[in-house]
Amino acid sequence: MYFLNSNVQTGWVEVIAGCMFAGKTEEFICRLVRFSYAKFEIQVFKPTLDFRCNENQVVSHSKKAVEATSVNNSDELLVKLKPTTNVVGIDEVQFFDNNIVKVADYLADKRMVVVVNGLDKDFRGEPFLNVEQLMTRADEVKKLHAICVKCGNLANMTQRLINGKPANYCDQIVLIGEKDKYEARCRHCHEVTY
Numbered sequence: 001m002y003f004l005n006s007n008v009q010t011g012w013v014e015v016i017a018g019c020m021f022a023g024k025t026e027e028f029i030c031r032l033v034r035f036s037y038a039k040f041e042i043q044v045f046k047p048t049l050d051f052r053c054n055e056n057q058v059v060s061h062s063k064k065a066v067e068a069t070s071v072n073n074s075d076e077l078l079v080k081l082k083p084t085t086n087v088v089g090i091d092e093v094q095f096f097d098n099n100i101v102k103v104a105d106y107l108a109d110k111r112m113v114v115v116v117n118g119l120d121k122d123f124r125g126e127p128f129l130n131v132e133q134l135m136t137r138a139d140e141v142k143k144l145h146a147i148c149v150k151c152g153n154l155a156n157m158t159q160r161l162i163n164g165k166p167a168n169y170c171d172q173i174v175l176i177g178e179k180d181k182y183e184a185r186c187r188h189c190h191e192v193t194y
């Protein structure tokens with residue numbers, strides 16, 4: 001939808017970030033749906049390597065869902081962007097290439113609302129560089145926390161367990177088919193082996 005009143009000037013970047021089990025996807029979907037009530041045209045993108053759920057949807061833990069287009073990289077996102085889109089949702093942004101930072105700025109400069117969702121840190125507690133940069137450059141940042149499964153504190157870390165034991169710092173970030181498990185932990189209960 002295009003506003004008839006040309007004085008209306010949207011266009012910004014908002015980032016939702018945090019660890020796993022913090023309700024990020026729930027927040028992401030709520031924000032996008034809110035724009036659809038105001039008749040904005042929404043388009044949601046996710047990286048194709050997100051193998052965990054439906055290719056054509058983003059689904060929250062509580063089963064809320066929005067339609068999504070899977071893309072291989074930030075260039076493909078631009079190619080698949082419809083000319084009528086006003087609001088661009090980008091899910092699992094930590095798995096995009098670093099150019100996604102410039103793409104988000106570009107879209108906002110072109111008067112689009114860009115809602116970005118992603119993990120701010122990997123299981124080791126190291127920042128994903130593109131998310132770190134997006135959080136710095138964004139117009140608005142919402143950092144969400146989970147609850148530590150060990151002690152009940154606010155959790156800011158994603159604990160990775162492989163066969164029940166804390167993962168090693170040198171383990172690859174994305175391992176498909178590995179028997180691993182993730183849980184939310186606070187800084188005191190988070191463990192990484194070296």
Ligand SMILES: [Zn+2]
Binds near residue numbers: 151152
């Ligand atoms: Zn804890």
